Structure formats: C-alpha cells, structure tokens
Amino acid sequence: MSQVEELKQNLKTQLQQAILSAGLAGEEEIPEIVIETPKDKDHGDFATNAAMQLARIAKKAPRAIAEDIAEHINYEEAAVEKLDIAGPGFINFFMKKDYLLDVVKTVLTQKENFGRSDYGKGTKVQVEFVSANPTGTLHLGHARGAAVGDSLSNILDKAGYQVEREYYINDAGNQIDNLTLSLEARYLQELDEDAVMPEDGYQGADIIGFAKEIVSAYGDRFKDADQEKRRAFFREYGLKRETDKLKDDLADFRVNFDNWFSESSLYEEDKIQPVLDELKQRRNTYEEDGATWFRSTEYGDDKDRVLIKNDGTYTYLTPDISYHKDKFNRGFDELINVWGADHHGYIPRMEAAIQALGYQKDQLTVQIIQMVNLFENGEKVKMSKRTGNAVTMRELMEEVGIDATRYFFAMRAPETHLDFDLTLAKSESNENPVFYVQYAHARICSMLRQADEKGYTIDADADLSILKSEKDHALMKKVGEYPEAIVDAARRHAPHRVTNYVYDLAQTLHSFYNAEKVLTEDESLTKARLALIEAVRITLQNALETVGVNAPERM
RNA sequence: GACCCUGUAGCUCAGCAGGAUAGAGCAGCCGCCUCCUAAGCGGCAGGUCGAAGGUUCGAAUCCUUUCAGGGUCGCCA
Structure with a gap:
C-alpha cells in the first residue's frame, strides 16, 4: 500500500472511532466512509462527506455532526494538522506534511518500481488483443487496439496482476x-x-x-x-x-506478445470436438435444418447460434469457444479480450459460451475499441495520400512518430469514438500534449545535468523538511497520487487515466519550475529540491513507460 | 425493428461505484525571459452538462422516456 493509501486508510479508521465515541452511530450502522481528494486546494488535502451520510442515522444536522466528529477525532493519530467544516457538512482535512516527505524518499528508493502495488493480488489475467487476420496490413483501428491492449497490460502488471499478452492468429478459416x-x-x-x-x-x-x-x-x-x-x-x-x-x-510499435496462438493448432491438437461434446452433454446444443446449434439464448443471447453448418464445417464461433476453454485450461482467472466495435454483437454469444462451459460471466471482459477517424487541418482524412487505400498503422507511425501515436491512442477512453488529429500529433509545439509531458522530463534532466557538473549527487536521505513552499508541497502530493492512478486505470481498464495523470504531473512540475529555483546558493535547499525533482522524473518516466512513450533527456 | 457506443465551453475531451462555485488543452484576449530549456508560466473570457420527467438532503453522474450522430445485427471471419 502506498503512503497516501495508508494515510487515507488510517484517517478512515480514526473517523470511525470518532463517530463511535461521539455516539453518532452504532458499530453496525456506520456507513462506508469515503475519503476524497478535493479539486480545490482550499478544501484541504482530503475531505469526507461522512457527516452528511450520518444525518439520517444520527437524526442531526450534518454540520452539527461534523462538529461532533471534529471534537472527538484524535488529530495526532490521524496525522491531521487542522480541519474545517465547510459547505453542507464536508469535513476538510489539512494533513501534517511528513507523509509528503516520505513519498519522495519512497520514490527515490523504489525507482522504476514506484507505482507497483498488490491490488491485483497476483490474479492471472490474459489480455488478448489485435488478433487481426494474417491476410493483410494493420490499419488505424488495429493500431488503437494495439496501443490500448499493450498499455492496459502494462497497467495491470504494475497493479499486481500476472499478465500475459496473446495474439490469436486466425489461420484456419x-x-x-x-x-x-x-x-x-x-x-x-x-x-x-x-x-x-x-x-x-x-x-x-x-x-x-x-x-x-x-x-x-x-x-x-x-x-x-x-x-x-x-x-x-x-x-x-x-x-x-x-x-x-x-x-x-x-x-x-513497441508492442510485444508473450504468445501467438494459432487457431489451426486447435484442429491439430483435436481440441474442438471435445468441447462440442461437452456442450452436447450439458444439453446446450440441438440439431435443426441439418445444422448443430448452440442454445446461447439460455444465457442471455438474443438468438441461438450455429456451431456446425449443414455442410459439416464449423462456424467461426466453434473453434473460438474451444479457444476460450483452452485459455481457462491454461490457468487464467480472468480473460480480457480487446475487440473492435464491429464485433460488439459477438459478445453475448461468447459470454454465453463460457457460462455454458461452467465459468462465470465476469471472468471474461470484452473491452471494445471504438472507431478512429483521422483529421488533418480540420478535414477528415479518408484515404492514404501515398497509396489511395486506408491509412496503415505503419504510415501513421512513420508520419507522426511512435511516441505521439501511442500517447494519442492511450489518451482517450477506449470505448469512445476517437478523432485523431494528425496536425496536432505531428506538431512539435506546446499544443501537443506529448511534447508538453516529455518536455517536463527533459527539463528535469537538464537541471540534473547542471547539478551533476556542480558536484551534486541525488541524496535519498536529504532533509526535505525545508521544502515549505506551496509549489513544493503540490508537487510532492501529485507524485504521491501516482500509485492510485495506476490502480484506478487497472480497475477501470482505462489507460487514459494514466495519460491524464502524467499530464497533471507535468503541469505541476512546469508551474513549480516557474515559481521556485532548484539550483540555488543554498546547498541544503538545492539538495532537497534535487531529490524532489528526481522523484518527479522517475514518476514521469514510469508513467510514460506504461503507455509506451519514451521519456527523452533532451529536447 | 433490436442491440452497442457517444452527445459536457467555438473545437477535442476529462469528470460519471451521487456531493462543495462543472475541469483541462487548443483556439481568443491580457501579462511574464539581465533568472536552472518561453516546446514554459500567470491571468481574463467562454457551458440551460442533447431534451423531458423521476429517485435523493443533494444528479453531468442513478432510473424511465425521447431526440441526434456513429456502429452492429450471416449456416462470413
């Protein structure tokens, strides 16, 4: 658990005790206490709506409840510096700053492992993505699927899952x-x-x-x-x-699979017939019009599906069911399939199939990738100028660069339609979010180089308590939020949470840079700030790595 | 006809396991380099959160209806 999580957890516990000792609710009645991070820094480091939730139970006005809690909470134990009661009954907590100093030390110690957690508890999860037919070239949509699938895999890995990336080669139809x-x-x-x-x-x-x-x-x-x-x-x-x-x-494109699974291997290793037999045995199939049908409507599909056509051959679904059974046989607890939006209608029958085989519906998650539209100079780009055909992934990589392409695909929620702005992605200017973030990293590297020339080294034990400015604290706080950002991205299958986070961090760094100096005459201040920016640098690098983007040392 | 995704500032999008005056970038306007990279920072302006009902102390967020755009509905893969 990260420092910030521990701090919040502890605050929760202390709040519960305060509520009990103030007699506001019995042990059984206490609602789940939610600690949130307010957007407005005037509202403190953390806030809770517990007083509002308790209004009905304690039969008192929320603000009065908040007063009671404030009187009973142990400031020392909860690491609270001061608190305010605000608005309809929010309690805003201003924490003691010690934890922020610990955050920096942790980052400097954990380095590339900062941000890792055990949230996933080692759950074995397989992410299957791209899986385009081996009959042509990868295009725009595949590129988005590749970027999302790979980023998601990285995120799950960091969040404590055991991840395997797989490509299903449709080499049999x-x-x-x-x-x-x-x-x-x-x-x-x-x-x-x-x-x-x-x-x-x-x-x-x-x-x-x-x-x-x-x-x-x-x-x-x-x-x-x-x-x-x-x-x-x-x-x-x-x-x-x-x-x-x-x-x-x-x-x-910086996407590497652990396993390339051949569809025809299912035939060669005789893995299809046994699954058909199993479905038959479970009475999930029937014969009609010379074909064999899967009773998928039993599991929520809107019509039954053909497994064996009346010419005796299988439909696409049949080996695919066997494939999913095989995935479970290989020991995965959870399967994630990243599919293009044109396959969404296929989801209910696959969910039906795994349930028919005795697995739980929630062991399979299909993450849909919505369509991509290219825009250049405000105009929709239909075809490649070079070939006259649809724009390929390779053309995109070569034209806008891998960093920008990966970032732009990771930047938006996967299930939303994406307008990819080529002009913006190619621009080497402040308009481009990729450069903005990379620039923050390069800026830090530049300062670190100069510090190195002056004989400074990064000291994880530097005394950080002299960092007292608002910008110092804002930066430390933002760094501390990184592990939560990863967990959040993992939980919601949302790589864009990471790009949002890293953009925020870059913004906080740039703001800090303009307000405070790192290389100063004051040696202890310089050492403390060097430790701080190195922590920021590591965090930027770690976050960018999860979405497949380089962190350059110079720009 | 059924199903899926999306409607939030001029544009592109966050926010959606309910919470404080709805956020960011770009575009627009005004400032900031004798100072560690101005690919930067600070500020101003800009929104009936598609619409209508409902649940709630409280709804962009949950429910119902509805409108608009995109997509899918094969014994293709």
Whole structure:
C-alpha cells in the first residue's frame, strides 16, 4: 500500500472511532466512509462527506455532526494538522506534511518500481488483443487496439496482476484459403501466366511482393507442380510472411506478445470436438435444418447460434469457444479480450459460451475499441495520400512518430469514438500534449545535468523538511497520487487515466519550475529540491513507460 | 425493428461505484525571459452538462422516456 493509501486508510479508521465515541452511530450502522481528494486546494488535502451520510442515522444536522466528529477525532493519530467544516457538512482535512516527505524518499528508493502495488493480488489475467487476420496490413483501428491492449497490460502488471499478452492468429478459416489462392494467382501472374484472382481475393501489394519473393527464390518451380502440393506451399509461405509482418509492425510499435496462438493448432491438437461434446452433454446444443446449434439464448443471447453448418464445417464461433476453454485450461482467472466495435454483437454469444462451459460471466471482459477517424487541418482524412487505400498503422507511425501515436491512442477512453488529429500529433509545439509531458522530463534532466557538473549527487536521505513552499508541497502530493492512478486505470481498464495523470504531473512540475529555483546558493535547499525533482522524473518516466512513450533527456 | 457506443465551453475531451462555485488543452484576449530549456508560466473570457420527467438532503453522474450522430445485427471471419 502506498503512503497516501495508508494515510487515507488510517484517517478512515480514526473517523470511525470518532463517530463511535461521539455516539453518532452504532458499530453496525456506520456507513462506508469515503475519503476524497478535493479539486480545490482550499478544501484541504482530503475531505469526507461522512457527516452528511450520518444525518439520517444520527437524526442531526450534518454540520452539527461534523462538529461532533471534529471534537472527538484524535488529530495526532490521524496525522491531521487542522480541519474545517465547510459547505453542507464536508469535513476538510489539512494533513501534517511528513507523509509528503516520505513519498519522495519512497520514490527515490523504489525507482522504476514506484507505482507497483498488490491490488491485483497476483490474479492471472490474459489480455488478448489485435488478433487481426494474417491476410493483410494493420490499419488505424488495429493500431488503437494495439496501443490500448499493450498499455492496459502494462497497467495491470504494475497493479499486481500476472499478465500475459496473446495474439490469436486466425489461420484456419476461409480467409486463409483465399490468401492461398490470391498468392497462387499473383505468383502465376509474375510468371506471365494467365491467372485470375479469386472473387474476394486480397488485392494488397504485400501479396504481390510475396509472389515476387517466391519467383526470385524458386523460379517457376511451382508453375506445373501438383496443385495440392503447390497450394500447401503457398498457404504456409503466405501465412509465415503475413505473420512475420504483423510481428514486425507491432514490435516497431513497441508492442510485444508473450504468445501467438494459432487457431489451426486447435484442429491439430483435436481440441474442438471435445468441447462440442461437452456442450452436447450439458444439453446446450440441438440439431435443426441439418445444422448443430448452440442454445446461447439460455444465457442471455438474443438468438441461438450455429456451431456446425449443414455442410459439416464449423462456424467461426466453434473453434473460438474451444479457444476460450483452452485459455481457462491454461490457468487464467480472468480473460480480457480487446475487440473492435464491429464485433460488439459477438459478445453475448461468447459470454454465453463460457457460462455454458461452467465459468462465470465476469471472468471474461470484452473491452471494445471504438472507431478512429483521422483529421488533418480540420478535414477528415479518408484515404492514404501515398497509396489511395486506408491509412496503415505503419504510415501513421512513420508520419507522426511512435511516441505521439501511442500517447494519442492511450489518451482517450477506449470505448469512445476517437478523432485523431494528425496536425496536432505531428506538431512539435506546446499544443501537443506529448511534447508538453516529455518536455517536463527533459527539463528535469537538464537541471540534473547542471547539478551533476556542480558536484551534486541525488541524496535519498536529504532533509526535505525545508521544502515549505506551496509549489513544493503540490508537487510532492501529485507524485504521491501516482500509485492510485495506476490502480484506478487497472480497475477501470482505462489507460487514459494514466495519460491524464502524467499530464497533471507535468503541469505541476512546469508551474513549480516557474515559481521556485532548484539550483540555488543554498546547498541544503538545492539538495532537497534535487531529490524532489528526481522523484518527479522517475514518476514521469514510469508513467510514460506504461503507455509506451519514451521519456527523452533532451529536447 | 433490436442491440452497442457517444452527445459536457467555438473545437477535442476529462469528470460519471451521487456531493462543495462543472475541469483541462487548443483556439481568443491580457501579462511574464539581465533568472536552472518561453516546446514554459500567470491571468481574463467562454457551458440551460442533447431534451423531458423521476429517485435523493443533494444528479453531468442513478432510473424511465425521447431526440441526434456513429456502429452492429450471416449456416462470413
């Protein structure tokens, strides 16, 4: 538990005792005490609405209750400097400042581990994200999914979960036959043969590129080869190259998976039929119109779903159910699937499936990623200027840079529609929030370099009690809030809580910088302020790392 | 027709397990570099929180209805 949490917890306990000893409520009646951090600093470090909550129980006016609590609370034990009763009955607490000094020491000691907590208690959670078909190039929406999935994984990890990132490769459906046939056609075309692309063939330039590779490596060896063998080769080749490309694109975007799970491995390892049998045994299936159906309506879906089509093949759902069963078999307590908004209609049937298999609905969370619209100079960008096709993730990375791209995607709530402002993301100016935050880090580094030249070292045991200005305290307080920001982001699957936090911290640092000097004639003051800004630097770096953004030393 | 997401300042968005005069950035206006990076800081102005009901001591936040924008409704994946 972080200092700030401990402090709040202790304050809660002391409040409960004060309420009891003032006879305002019995032990059974005390409501859950909520300690909040007021937005307005005139309202103290912390505030509680306990007096208002107690009004009905104690049958007294909230302000009178607040007076009673104020008389009975142990200031020393609660670490309260002074308190005010305000508004309709809020109690505002101004805390003793010692805890703030401890915050700085903690950061300097824990360094990159500052912000870690045991909130998740080691729960094993798997985050599955991107999982785009290996048949083409990653686009805007995938980029957002990648940024959110990776940031969320980092956040959960810091919040004390055991996290595994997984990519589900859809390498078994019709789309792979299509890929095979497309590649075969492109290959033959490269050899000036008369070959037509399949009706829904993949027109992407990547496939033409692969065909050229095959020609230069193998020549026309496959031209007259046995069709079955030839297609097996193209299938494998196409899949391998598409998957490698996905991995490269994602790695360059600073997204790395622990596991790439192949859909076809479910077939190879015979993991599908047993799950069908299990559903059948549990009477969750029935036969109709020559097909096998899953009775998903039993679990809240609005219609039943086909598992085996009347041509004897599986629908997409069938191996997917087996896949989710396999995830649980691998020991995960919770599953998080990050899906594009176009898949939201699929959620009820997946939830139905895991319940039919005996798991709890809340063991699966589907985090929907809403659509992204690109804007440049106020105009909606429909297509890439370079290719005339949809804008790819790689183009975005190259055009606006990885830091800005990652930050912009992390910056907004995942389930909201996103307007991505290319002009803003590319601008190297104060308008751009990424630069604003990175600048705070670079500014600190600059001061630290100069301190180093003057022979100063960072001293975790520096006497911080001489830091008494409002800006000093505001900065320490903001640093202390970081662990809570991470927990909050983890709890709500909300990476944007981290970008909001880091922006606030940068703002507090810039404000501090303009009001107070770090490198001064006063040696002990200088040492104390150096310790403080180093703590801020570490916190900025840790926070940026969770959203995949670099913390530069110079700008 | 059903379902999902979103309607908060001119623009882009926070805030939503109810709480104090609704916040930030950008854009606009006014100030601040003999001083550790002005990619910065301080200030001013700007909002019937889509609308209407309801619950509550208290609603941007919860409930109902309704309007608007986007998305999805396959024995495709």
